[in-house]
Amino acid sequence: METIAAERKASKLATKELTYFLYGGEEMVLRKREIENAVISDPTYDITKYHYLTREELFEQAVKKSVHSITKLMPELDILGVFERHSLTSVIGGENPLSLHTDMFMPTITGQGSDEQQEKWLPLATNYKIIGCYAQTEMGHGTYVRGLETTATYDPVKQEFDIHSPTLTSIKWWPGTLGVNATHAIVPARLITKGEDKGIHNFIVQLRSLDNHTAMKGITIGDIGPKFGYAEMDNGFLKFEHVRIPRDNLLMRFSQVLPDGTYVRPKTSSKLSYGTMVLIRAGLSKFSFEMLSRALTIAIRYSIVRRQTQNRPGEAETQLLDYVNQQHTLITLLATVFGIYFVSQDTIQLYVKTQSQLNEENMELLPELHASSSGVKAISTNLASQGIETCRIACGGHGYSLSSGFPFLYQSTTPSMTYEGDNNVLLLQTARYLIKIRKEVQEDPSYSPPDNVNYLTEAVRPRNINFRSPQHQLALYQCMVRACVDRAATKVSQGEKIGLDYFDAWNAAAVELIQCAEAHTHYVMVKSFIENIDKEEVRNMSPYNQFILKCLSDIFSLNYILNKSGLFIEAGAIYGRELNEIREVIQSQILEVRPAAVSLVDAFDYPDFVLRSVLGRKDGDVYTAMWEWVQHNPRNKHKNGVHPVYKKYTRKLLRAKM
Ligand SMILES: CCCCC/C=C/C(=O)SCCNC(=O)CCNC(=O)[C@H](O)C(C)(C)COP(=O)(O)OP(=O)(O)OC[C@H]1O[C@@H](n2cnc3c(N)ncnc32)[C@H](O)[C@@H]1OP(=O)(O)O
Numbered sequence: 001m002e003t004i005a006a007e008r009k010a011s012k013l014a015t016k017e018l019t020y021f022l023y024g025g026e027e028m029v030l031r032k033r034e035i036e037n038a039v040i041s042d043p044t045y046d047i048t049k050y051h052y053l054t055r056e057e058l059f060e061q062a063v064k065k066s067v068h069s070i071t072k073l074m075p076e077l078d079i080l081g082v083f084e085r086h087s088l089t090s091v092i093g094g095e096n097p098l099s100l101h102t103d104m105f106m107p108t109i110t111g112q113g114s115d116e117q118q119e120k121w122l123p124l125a126t127n128y129k130i131i132g133c134y135a136q137t138e139m140g141h142g143t144y145v146r147g148l149e150t151t152a153t154y155d156p157v158k159q160e161f162d163i164h165s166p167t168l169t170s171i172k173w174w175p176g177t178l179g180v181n182a183t184h185a186i187v188p189a190r191l192i193t194k195g196e197d198k199g200i201h202n203f204i205v206q207l208r209s210l211d212n213h214t215a216m217k218g219i220t221i222g223d224i225g226p227k228f229g230y231a232e233m234d235n236g237f238l239k240f241e242h243v244r245i246p247r248d249n250l251l252m253r254f255s256q257v258l259p260d261g262t263y264v265r266p267k268t269s270s271k272l273s274y275g276t277m278v279l280i281r282a283g284l285s286k287f288s289f290e291m292l293s294r295a296l297t298i299a300i301r302y303s304i305v306r307r308q309t310q311n312r313p314g315e316a317e318t319q320l321l322d323y324v325n326q327q328h329t330l331i332t333l334l335a336t337v338f339g340i341y342f343v344s345q346d347t348i349q350l351y352v353k354t355q356s357q358l359n360e361e362n363m364e365l366l367p368e369l370h371a372s373s374s375g376v377k378a379i380s381t382n383l384a385s386q387g388i389e390t391c392r393i394a395c396g397g398h399g400y401s402l403s404s405g406f407p408f409l410y411q412s413t414t415p416s417m418t419y420e421g422d423n424n425v426l427l428l429q430t431a432r433y434l435i436k437i438r439k440e441v442q443e444d445p446s447y448s449p450p451d452n453v454n455y456l457t458e459a460v461r462p463r464n465i466n467f468r469s470p471q472h473q474l475a476l477y478q479c480m481v482r483a484c485v486d487r488a489a490t491k492v493s494q495g496e497k498i499g500l501d502y503f504d505a506w507n508a509a510a511v512e513l514i515q516c517a518e519a520h521t522h523y524v525m526v527k528s529f530i531e532n533i534d535k536e537e538v539r540n541m542s543p544y545n546q547f548i549l550k551c552l553s554d555i556f557s558l559n560y561i562l563n564k565s566g567l568f569i570e571a572g573a574i575y576g577r578e579l580n581e582i583r584e585v586i587q588s589q590i591l592e593v594r595p596a597a598v599s600l601v602d603a604f605d606y607p608d609f610v611l612r613s614v615l616g617r618k619d620g621d622v623y624t625a626m627w628e629w630v631q632h633n634p635r636n637k638h639k640n641g642v643h644p645v646y647k648k649y650t651r652k653l654l655r656a657k658m
């Protein structure tokens with residue numbers, strides 16, 4: 001305990017200043033803490049026995065907490081905005097089993113419903129007169145949205161759609177909130193009218209009675225069963241047997257079906273029906289920041305408290321965080337988590353800007369938003385999931401205990417590599433955009449690519465390179481990414497030249513395409529980090545805070561160059577003989593950050609209640625907390641400390657004549 005207090009005292013970081021920066025100001029932080037304290041002091045949210053509950057107990061407790069939050073806490077605290085709702089859900093912890101209602105069902109109505117439809121459905125949803133989910137994925141299709149089989153066949157006589165699951169594989173499978181609680185769903189289905197298949201459109205379908213919650217006629221519905229994690233979420237299945245819905249349950253902001261069955265195409269893009277997925281993808285980079293910053297708070301604090309091995313006679317055992325390997329592991333991850341923070345801010349800003357342009361039917365930014373949100377979602381969720389596992393391993397045996405908090409963080413984060421679009425599939429979408437832009441650059445010398453793809457026209461290795469220079473770092477990335485995009489594009493065109501059709505040529509280059517998308521997205525992240533710490537808000541920070549952010553930026557940028565040095569060397573961006581210099585710069589920056597490590601994670605401002613970790617307590621009193629935690633273990637509570645299995649089995653073994 002003294003060690004962590006001493007480190008805090010010795011740190012020169014202006015922790016509060018960084019907290020206010022990360023959360024958008026003092027007022028936001030104080031409001032967040034007000035909401036946190038309300039939850040922490042409410043017995044409904046007690047987590048003492050959390051780790052010892054069964055799957056069904058966890059689910060029931062989660063639903064109870066969700067309903068309590070909506071009916072009691074939100075009104076009492078007058079919680080309105082997205083930030084406040086998010087503060088509430090993040091401090092409650094666990095999966096919020098009703099979350100798809102606000103996270104996907106309502107945004108889809110807002111984004112794709114006509115004004116009349118919004119007027120009809122949003123008040124019902126806002127007041128929880130209905131509970132919605134987003135039922136897109138089927139047993140046979142998740143990635144291939146255009147291949148979804150559920151049909152919505154228009155009947156002009158009754159002016160209704162017939163929603164049907166024609167095959168076993170068309171049964172909706174995975175949607176959250178569906179298995180137990182949802183009364184309605186957004187159902188993407190094949191719109192068929194006048195005998196023609198118009199492709200996937202979004203429909204609102206009632207699933208359960210608002211009187212007694214039983215399934216509506218023609219609906220077979222339930223929970224898909226235990227998963228890798230996510231025990232508190234009722235991911236479900238949903239089968240339609242010719243279920244009838246009114247014509248105006250087709251969301252008709254962009255396309256319509258007239259009473260006689262005439263189909264009116266979208267004036268802009270059919271891809272606007274994918275808008276909710278783009279929204280969630282843009283938000284998942286912020287989610288990745290939160291999950292990884294929690295894991296780092298636990299790992300860094302524990303690595304300061306934990307000592308292992310006396311390395312000099314008469315001296316105390318060494319703090320884990322004073323082992324250079326441990327510093328390298330965790331401080332490079334600290335740099336990564338700030339990299340994810342900055343790019344998540346930029347991605348959300350790009351989403352907001354694109355949405356406001358779309359409201360004026362200006363589609364200009366949509367391709368860049370799709371490509372960027374796809375790549376950033378893929379890389380940030382990859383980095384966060386891998387980073388949390390790295391933090392767990394860095395905490396030894398205790399990291400593997402549920403009491404560490406890591407298993408929950410990992411189980412909650414790792415599905416984000418799959419949902420809202422499998423990461424490989426999304427990186428291929430980013431690659432498709434890059435190859436297209438490259439083609440435009442090649443065919444039209446007057447065309448200037450978007451700022452984040454500027455390497456297609458600007459990539460030059462600087463003379464007299466200085467690896468601490470942000471501009472020089474960016475130049476190295478530009479050379480590397482351009483080479484990756486060229487390599488992928490060349491592979492595709494080579495396939496076409498030997499007679500492969502477009503799919504085979506594209507598929508043959510898939511590895512190079514994913515690689516160029518990864519490289520591009522890392523460049524975007526490094527550029528975002530460098531540009532954001534050069535903005536006025538950071539320039540007005542205390543000099544030491546600016547210095548530490550610059551160190552983290554250098555580590556984030558150079559560590560990827562070191563790890564992917566083959567790509568940079570192959571691109572002529574760096575020479576093998578320069579790798580040692582890069583290692584030295586990284587190591588020196590890590591040493592600069594080491595004294596500020598505890599304050600950097602304190603700046604994330606997570607109460608112990610949120611971390612749910614005996615290792616990550618702010619006071620560092622790890623061993624007391626560990627001993628306290630094990631007292632709640634039911635396995636230790638049998639009469640005379642003898643578990644029933646002894647009498648049932650073990651005693652026979654011990655007494656057997658063998
Ligand atoms: C709070 C979190 C809770 C999490 C709960 C989880 C919920 C879910 O998981 S919901 C289900 C999520 N499912 C997916 O994300 C499915 C992933 N698949 C897709 O998004 C699409 O199938 C696709 C993008 C992989 C392919 O779509 P497709 O229609 O086949 O398009 P093409 O690849 O043929 O490209 C054509 C053209 O369209 C552009 N485009 C594709 N998607 C979008 C988009 N979302 N926005 C804008 N533009 C898009 C694409 O770039 C192509 O453009 P061009 O190159 O100019 O032709």
Ligand SMILES: Cc1cc2nc3c(=O)[nH]c(=O)nc-3n(C[C@H](O)[C@H](O)[C@H](O)COP(=O)(O)OP(=O)(O)OC[C@H]3O[C@@H](n4cnc5c(N)ncnc54)[C@H](O)[C@@H]3O)c2cc1C
Pocket residue numbers: 100134135136137140141142143144173174175176230235415418419420421422423424425428
């Ligand atoms: C916890 C969780 C919650 C979810 N919640 C929801 C929800 O609320 N609503 C909802 O509708 N869905 C939900 N999903 C489903 C999720 O959106 C899908 O699982 C996801 O889109 C991936 O599709 P898939 O499972 O069919 O995988 P597949 O598409 O079968 O992918 C499997 C593998 O094949 C590869 N692959 C597939 N297609 C291609 C391609 N074209 N090119 C190259 N490689 C390819 C992928 O890279 C991947 O490695 C959820 C899933 C999970 C795990």
